[in-house]
Amino acid sequence: MQRFALYLGLAIALAGCVPMAAPPVASAPRLGPEQALENFREVIARVEPVAEQLCREQTPDQRCDFAIYVDRAPRSGVNAFHTIDDAGRPAIIFTVALIAVAANVDELAYVMGHEAGHHIGRHLPQARASAHLGAEVFAQIARAGGVSERAVGEAAQIGAVVAARQFTRQAELEADAIGTIIALRAGYDPLRGAAFFERLPDPARSFLATHPPNALRMETVRRTLAEARRPGP
Numbered sequence: 001m002q003r004f005a006l007y008l009g010l011a012i013a014l015a016g017c018v019p020m021a022a023p024p025v026a027s028a029p030r031l032g033p034e035q036a037l038e039n040f041r042e043v044i045a046r047v048e049p050v051a052e053q054l055c056r057e058q059t060p061d062q063r064c065d066f067a068i069y070v071d072r073a074p075r076s077g078v079n080a081f082h083t084i085d086d087a088g089r090p091a092i093i094f095t096v097a098l099i100a101v102a103a104n105v106d107e108l109a110y111v112m113g114h115e116a117g118h119h120i121g122r123h124l125p126q127a128r129a130s131a132h133l134g135a136e137v138f139a140q141i142a143r144a145g146g147v148s149e150r151a152v153g154e155a156a157q158i159g160a161v162v163a164a165r166q167f168t169r170q171a172e173l174e175a176d177a178i179g180t181i182i183a184l185r186a187g188y189d190p191l192r193g194a195a196f197f198e199r200l201p202d203p204a205r206s207f208l209a210t211h212p213p214n215a216l217r218m219e220t221v222r223r224t225l226a227e228a229r230r231p232g233p
């Protein structure tokens, strides 16, 4: 069990919400730093209560008091993450580069809704379980082949990464759907917000993609919006 901890750590590290190979978003319109900060403050104040309420509605057994953090290290690039902080609160982390390149409040609101969606979708514990299962299965296959313990360890590592990658693609789409609802309820335009991902390189072009293709993400946003706007029975 213990032995897999390192491999699982590697697999979970793949779970950042922006494709890892993303260079700075060159085509993004640049707001001044003061405007970017003001947008960020506005979005936190309006989106957090909505995300918290949806979290309490859908997963009342979880903590829903989101903590928002900013990663100020320039080398962290353009990214956002969901994690659980030291106090056990669900946390949403924005890198300073993401705040700087977001073109408008809709993009920030969408990203925040998407990260909250990972928590509401229980993706962290599921990713861990998925990586662990992948490691176990690949290790068993390797063992059946009568290889060395070292080779078994390597197989477990590959299994964890493969399983986590498969899980990540599916989890990203679910977070997109939940993020669409949160942004909409908070009064933002999810389609305009999700355009943020369209300005990034399309993961569909990468063989080792951990994220779904941009077109599939936009389709998820459009479908979720259509369902949300359909009059009830």
Ligand SMILES: [Zn+2]
Residues within 6 Å of the ligand: 016, 017, 018, 114, 115, 118, 171, 172, 175
């Ligand atoms: Zn994500």
